[in-house]
Amino acid sequence: MDYQTHEHDVLVIGAGGAGLRAAIEASAAGVSVGLVCKSLLGKAHTVMAEGGIAAALANVDDRDNWKVHFADTMRGGQYVNNWRMAELHAKEAPDRVRELEAWGAVFDRTKDGRILQRNFGGHRYPRLAHVGDRTGLELIRTLQDHGIHQGIDVHMECTIIRLLKDGDRVVGAFGYERERGRFKLFKASAVILATGGIGRAYKITSNSWEYTGDGHTLAYDAGAELVDMEFVQFHPTGMIWPPSVQGILVTEAVRGEGGVLKNKEGRRFMFDEIPDNYRAQTADNEEEGWRYTQGDKAARRPPELLTRDHVSRCIVREIKAGRGSPHGGVFLDISWIKARVPNGADHIKKKLPSMYHQFKQLADIDITQEPMEVGPTTHYIMGGVRVDADTQMSTVSGLFAAGECAAGINGANRLGGNSLSDIIVFGKRAGEYAAKYAKAQTSTAIDSRQADEAARRALEPFERSTSGEGPYQVQYALQEMMQDLVGIVRNESEMQRALDGLAPLRERANRVGVGGHREYNPGWHAALDLHNLLTVSEAITRSALERRESRGGHFRDDYPTKDARFGTINFVVRKGRDGQMEVFSVTIPEMPETLKQVIKDME
Numbered sequence: 001m002d003y004q005t006h007e008h009d010v011l012v013i014g015a016g017g018a019g020l021r022a023a024i025e026a027s028a029a030g031v032s033v034g035l036v037c038k039s040l041l042g043k044a045h046t047v048m049a050e051g052g053i054a055a056a057l058a059n060v061d062d063r064d065n066w067k068v069h070f071a072d073t074m075r076g077g078q079y080v081n082n083w084r085m086a087e088l089h090a091k092e093a094p095d096r097v098r099e100l101e102a103w104g105a106v107f108d109r110t111k112d113g114r115i116l117q118r119n120f121g122g123h124r125y126p127r128l129a130h131v132g133d134r135t136g137l138e139l140i141r142t143l144q145d146h147g148i149h150q151g152i153d154v155h156m157e158c159t160i161i162r163l164l165k166d167g168d169r170v171v172g173a174f175g176y177e178r179e180r181g182r183f184k185l186f187k188a189s190a191v192i193l194a195t196g197g198i199g200r201a202y203k204i205t206s207n208s209w210e211y212t213g214d215g216h217t218l219a220y221d222a223g224a225e226l227v228d229m230e231f232v233q234f235h236p237t238g239m240i241w242p243p244s245v246q247g248i249l250v251t252e253a254v255r256g257e258g259g260v261l262k263n264k265e266g267r268r269f270m271f272d273e274i275p276d277n278y279r280a281q282t283a284d285n286e287e288e289g290w291r292y293t294q295g296d297k298a299a300r301r302p303p304e305l306l307t308r309d310h311v312s313r314c315i316v317r318e319i320k321a322g323r324g325s326p327h328g329g330v331f332l333d334i335s336w337i338k339a340r341v342p343n344g345a346d347h348i349k350k351k352l353p354s355m356y357h358q359f360k361q362l363a364d365i366d367i368t369q370e371p372m373e374v375g376p377t378t379h380y381i382m383g384g385v386r387v388d389a390d391t392q393m394s395t396v397s398g399l400f401a402a403g404e405c406a407a408g409i410n411g412a413n414r415l416g417g418n419s420l421s422d423i424i425v426f427g428k429r430a431g432e433y434a435a436k437y438a439k440a441q442t443s444t445a446i447d448s449r450q451a452d453e454a455a456r457r458a459l460e461p462f463e464r465s466t467s468g469e470g471p472y473q474v475q476y477a478l479q480e481m482m483q484d485l486v487g488i489v490r491n492e493s494e495m496q497r498a499l500d501g502l503a504p505l506r507e508r509a510n511r512v513g514v515g516g517h518r519e520y521n522p523g524w525h526a527a528l529d530l531h532n533l534l535t536v537s538e539a540i541t542r543s544a545l546e547r548r549e550s551r552g553g554h555f556r557d558d559y560p561t562k563d564a565r566f567g568t569i570n571f572v573v574r575k576g577r578d579g580q581m582e583v584f585s586v587t588i589p590e591m592p593e594t595l596k597q598v599i600k601d602m603e
């Protein structure tokens with residue numbers, strides 16, 4: 001078949017923060033770059049990021065530095081992180097943030113004109129550079145404005161459905177454009193995946209329609225390894241009412257600015273259970289917690305700012321014990337700070353403008369006057385493509401990954417703010433090393449039969465037309481199953497049921513039919529997403545079954561404690577020779593003494 005064909009030295013799949021930063025870096029290295037995204041440029045998930053970018057700039061608290069950030073990230077990830085990535089991230093994030101500023105990002109300011117930083121869960125000092133609660137928008141705007149002048153070729157509204165290989169090497173990608181439904185073939189010497197996460201595998205999620213695990217699955221199908229897939233982050237505070245907005249994020253910045261969590265009895269239940277490894281850093285009374293949020297360096301953080309995995313479980317505990325709010329969540333109250341802050345209502349609107357509008361418009365609630373109702377929502381996946389820490393190359397030659405679709409830096413749990421810094425630190429690295437790799441390649445041959453096969457499979461749902469089941473029924477059934485059986489609290493028998501349930505869902509997915517034509521046909525796109533959603537769901541479930549302990553985002557009520565035997569390994573999945581998914585463990589390399597000492601010093 002004939003396809004519209006494009007040729008680039010480096011092809012970047014995904015135009016969020018990671019993809020844009022990678023494209024800028026590769027282009028600056030002098031290679032030709034193509035950038036593909038599923039939606040319009042500027043609509044990537046990064047744009048939704050609210051609270052801020054974590055970087056040890058030490059503008060607000062001069063005790064902060066890369067060592068504290070590194071130790072916080074490792075403690076948050078419960079020490080199964082890729083320590084080299086955590087080290088690079090902590091060291092390089094400040095430069096990447098200053099670079100954004102130099103490229104035109106307008107951050108909120110301290111009184112003396114430096115980038116303002118706010119408190120966030122698990123970060124010892126105020127560390128999140130931010131723009132109100134619209135930080136992602138500023139990040140994307142800045143990278144786009146900068147990137148647009150670099151001569152990057154952008155292919156918008158184009159969804160990649162397969163990576164193309166020459167022997168063991170990735171040499172291109174194949175996809176369809178949403179507008180006309182035509183297929184496109186991309187030849188490239190190196191390919192960078194920057195496709196984001198998998199939230200749409202669950203029923204309640206803060207993630208947009210684009211988060212269907214495409215990059216994870218493209219990599220897996222091309223023979224790459226995925227790591228840490230059992231670690232899914234359920235953010236403690238999503239909207240729960242009205243039902244049409246269930247899952248939409250309520251940023252952690254609300255708690256960073258002094259918001260408190262209460263049950264229906266009006267009690268701040270977060271004080272009831274403080275994990276041992278955070279006890280020394282956590283306030284033991286409300287007054288101290290408040291002083292911390294207002295910048296008192298002698299105070300310790302309130303328990304609402306403990307890590308997300310812990311806060312989510314405390315909320316679930318309150319709901320299960322019958323102490324929840326009317327619509328099945330708990331209360332999050334920022335309005336109370338009016339008693340402490342002059343012009344409190346205006347202060348809240350200034351610090352949290354999006355939250356104010358979100359609740360006013362979607363739930364008819366004025367957050368300056370009354371509490372919000374919130375509950376956990378699927379937010380982020382710590383797991384993803386297994387990459388080399390320095391170069392971001394996957395286990396397949398020529399294939400790189402960065403951002404949420406790559407894994408390692410976060411271990412068992414991500415700290416808020418660490419994703420925006422991750423995507424610019426490792427986006428840059430992926431771009432740099434992919435460009436280097438591309439320059440070293442001589443010839444690229446693509447056997448177009450791979451593309452023909454992908455095109456044929458992609459068109460199958462039309463052949464079944466309306467005689468097949470609709471793709472949305474299968475998608476809803478999968479989301480429902482993952483939410484119920486592989487969610488916040490897991491156990492062997494439920495996860496086994498989920499695994500057994502995946503095979504029939506896959507059969508149903510193979511029989512779905514779609515009507516109409518190829519132009520802007522969301523039903524067709526949903527049908528093609530199913531393979532990705534099923535693949536990541538299987539990877540999550542299989543890895544979660546193997547990790548017979550509780551750690552970070554992965555909590556099992558049949559193994560409710562941490563087990564040291566699992567503290568030295570990561571679980572990896574890959575496609576076996578028989579086409580079935582294999583899971584195996586790998587030992588985490590020994591950390592150098594210097595980094596061990598950093599962690600010890602910060603205890």
Ligand SMILES: Cc1cc2nc3c(=O)[nH]c(=O)nc-3n(C[C@H](O)[C@H](O)[C@H](O)COP(=O)(O)OP(=O)(O)OC[C@H]3O[C@@H](n4cnc5c(N)ncnc54)[C@H](O)[C@@H]3O)c2cc1C
Binds near residue numbers: 195
């Ligand atoms: C509501 C919300 C608030 C958040 N707030 C914060 C915060 O304050 N701080 C923080 O650190 N993190 C935050 N996060 C997390 C953070 O925003 C994301 O993890 C991060 O932006 C991911 O960036 P990325 O570049 O990896 O992916 P994305 O920004 O999601 O970009 C993915 C790109 O890949 C493209 N794509 C996907 N599949 C395909 C395909 N098959 N073919 C072609 N293109 C494809 C998409 O179109 C998109 O362009 C938040 C997340 C949410 C949902």
